Amino acid sequence: MAKRILVPLSLTEHAHSVLPLIADMARSSGGTVRLLHVAPLPSERVNADGRVVAYQSQEMERIEFDRLSALNGAAAELEGVPVESVVRFGAVGREIALEAEAFGADVIAMSESRRRSIWRSLVGVVARVLRRSETPVLLLATR
Numbered sequence: 240m241a242k243r244i245l246v247p248l249s250l251t252e253h254a255h256s257v258l259p260l261i262a263d264m265a266r267s268s269g270g271t272v273r274l275l276h277v278a279p280l281p282s283e284r285v286n287a288d289g290r291v292v293a294y295q296s297q298e299m300e301r302i303e304f305d306r307l308s309a310l311n312g313a314a315a316e317l318e319g320v321p322v323e324s325v326v327r328f329g330a331v332g333r334e335i336a337l338e339a340e341a342f343g344a345d346v347i348a349m350s351e352s353r354r355r356s357i358w359r360s361l362v363g364v365v366a367r368v369l370r371r372s373e374t375p376v377l378l379l380a381t382r
Contacts, residue, residue, distance in 0.1 A: 347376045
């Protein structure tokens with residue numbers, strides 16, 4: 240039984256389609272879900288005069304706050320399940336694998352749109368996670 244379930248979420252709607260399945264899985268096993276969003280490393284923002292408007296660390300704080308708010312919305316769909324939310328910065332596949340290891344995940348649950356061909360899925364984020372992580376991956380194909 241999966242007691243520690245890592246769910247990487249992008250900002251797309253189809254990514255959230257895995258949540259009802261994960262909620263049932265976590266409830267039946269008494270598990271904990273960790274929602275994860277991986278964002279690219281931001282650069283500092285400068286105005287037209289070349290002055291720094293926001294440093295990289297400030298941009299990271301802004302993005303983290305924004306993404307945690309989005310993850311909290313997703314957590315609401317997991318009613319009755321202990322949920323943690325994390326935002327990481329960097330390469331998506333690498334950061335998912337690192338978070339799975341840090342969390343001690345029993346399974347990584349992801350969704351992929353059926354509209355994408357199997358080939359594109361196997362060379363995308365899912366493939367990078369499969370290559371980098373020793374944790375089993377549950378992949379839900381969505382419409």
